[in-house]
Amino acid sequence: MTGGVRCGGGIGIALALSVTMGWGAPQTSLTAGRMRVAATADRISVSLEGVERFAFPARVAVDTEEGGADRDLFEPAFRQEAGRCVWTSRTTNWEKKEVTLSVEGGAAVLRVTVQGKGKLGKLRFFPQTDRTGPLAYEVSRYLLPVALGGSRCVPQWRNTMESAGIELGYMTPPLLAFPFVGTFRGSCTVGLAPKPGAYHVDHFRCEFAAFREGLFSTDFLGYTEVQGEYELPALIMTAGEDAFDALSAYSEWLYREGGCRRIERTQVPRWWLGPFFCGWGEQGYHSPTNVYAGANQKAYAAMSERLDAFGLKPSAIIVDDKWQRRYGELLPDPVKWPDMRAFVEAEHAKGRRVLLWLKAWDNEGLSSEECVKCLCTPYGADPTSPTYRRRIQETMRRLLSAEPGCFNCDGFKIDFANCMPLGRNLATHERNVYGIELLKRLMTLFYESAKAVKPDCLINNSCCHPYFAEVTDQCRLHDYNGQLRSLWEVREFRARLFKTAFPGISVDTDDPHSTSHAEMMNYLRRAPDLGVPDLYQLHRRIRDEDLREIAGIWEAYSARLEKSVDSKGGKR
DSSP, X not given: OOSSXXXXXXXXXXXXXXXXXXXXXXXXXXXXXXXXXXXOSSEEEEEETTEEEEEXXXXXXXXXXXXXXXXXXXXXXXXXXXXXXXXXXXXXXXXXXXXEEEEETTEEXXXXXXXXXXXXXXXXXXXXXXXXXXXXEOOOEEEEXXXXXXXXXXXXXXXTTOOEXXXXXXXXXXXXXXXXXXXXXXXXXXXXXXXXXXOOOSOEEEOSTTGGGOSEEEEOTTOSEEEEEEEOOEEEEEXXXXXXXXXXXXXXXXXXXXXXXXXOOSXXXXXXXXXXXXXXXXXXXXXXXXXXXXXXXXHHHHHHHHHHHTTOOOSEEEEOTTOBSSTTTOOBOTTTOTTHHHHHHHHHHTTOEEEEXXXXXXXXXXXXXXXXXXXTEEEEEOTTOHHHHHHHHHHHHHHHOOSTXXXXXXXXXXXXXXXXXXXXXXXXXXXXXXXXXXXXXHHHHHHHHHHXXXXXXXXXXXXXXXXXXXXXXXXXXXXXXXXXXXXXXHHHHHHHHHHHHSTTOEEEOOOOOOSOHHHHHHHHHHHHHHSBOEEOOSSTTSOHHHHHHHHHHHHHHHHHHHHHHHHHTOOO
């Protein structure tokens, strides 16, 4: 996902502008590589490989909480100027609304600016009117770039008779873009591109089934208040050889044009690349009736000894849920962990780092002042609260520092990002921070507070959007429904999404979570080809001979990694 419109070559960037005359209607054409976008006063068409794939109504509606559905008071004035198309109108909600279409950085970009006052509601792209006519398309299906749970763990495709949304799942936030494919070569992607600081949304929908009201939409739920002129999130259209190639073009545009900060990952600490051992599965072995009770020092010391006994040499051990006394408090339970510092130092002596599982959003142990509230009821941690920010800064010092009285841990596995406070009637300390923007504040708080104490600590999470590249060191493939028997398909799909969003990122392959021993072992054998090997089990579904085999797999993986580090001069 580097260079041009697509990673590794393919679709180049070219800008061509022409004005042709149809049956009395001026038409402006903008070209980006193989994709051509043409516009008239009423229609926007998208062509790929010389064939029209979409014809959208040239309209955008910006609803408000007070005024409801946005309607143009007159047919928008249409003009061509300086390599762009412009539609201008007055509406039921806005003194002025201006929509522009241009080519920027190899993508077709639709921008919307309003003037007036109001709390933003839905943003609806391409609503149908009698004048604009119906949607025309030559695509057959589109991909949801999300990781869902249960029976929906497998990659999610939708046909053009279905509406669907890109919403919060295991990989939160996801890429906010739909790649469309058909019986033709290539793929075209339609994606949402807010400006940094303005991701006050929690979803992006495609509404084929309810097209009249708008084909693509999101909703600000009244949390963004306009006073004067305001630019809405842009809609960008990119193209590629296939769905993932088109998604790469979308991500690349966000890095080059959309304000997302690209992170250089060619040299990282060697231990970040594993292998890893996570104690979540073993906690259930040590405490069969309560897996959370198994997050204790005695159990993890036993796990460490068993790793040694089978020659398993992880670079890090992850202490999972619930080592904390209280989730929000983020300090060790003194009953479970009478001397966490001693455990950490013992692991360091073995050449292992120690990561702690961290639950985002939970308000357990927090004061009301530190929480997002829903109708005055504490709902989750509030990263805009100065009190909570001070708590996290001090807690990170306690957990990561090598100073006396601190625990000298080495980083965090951040989970449950998808459990953020959602919906109306939420109140944060800093007014009207909502959705993905609120999650960015939380992840930034964790990341910056941790790095200020220990710069080489590892922040492992499941965010999957370029806006989060600057607060993500490593991605995790997350949970899987073990009854599906589609483990490799699911994991490979998610890994491709992560590498599309974050070029060069290392991927924690996570636990197989399979109810099949054969599927589990097949995955553990192949995991080094996907990313960082990770092991959650030392008993139960895994046998002694399996552990010996995994030790050999890990040894071969580490040898290849050491050779690669030596040749590239990476950090050890």
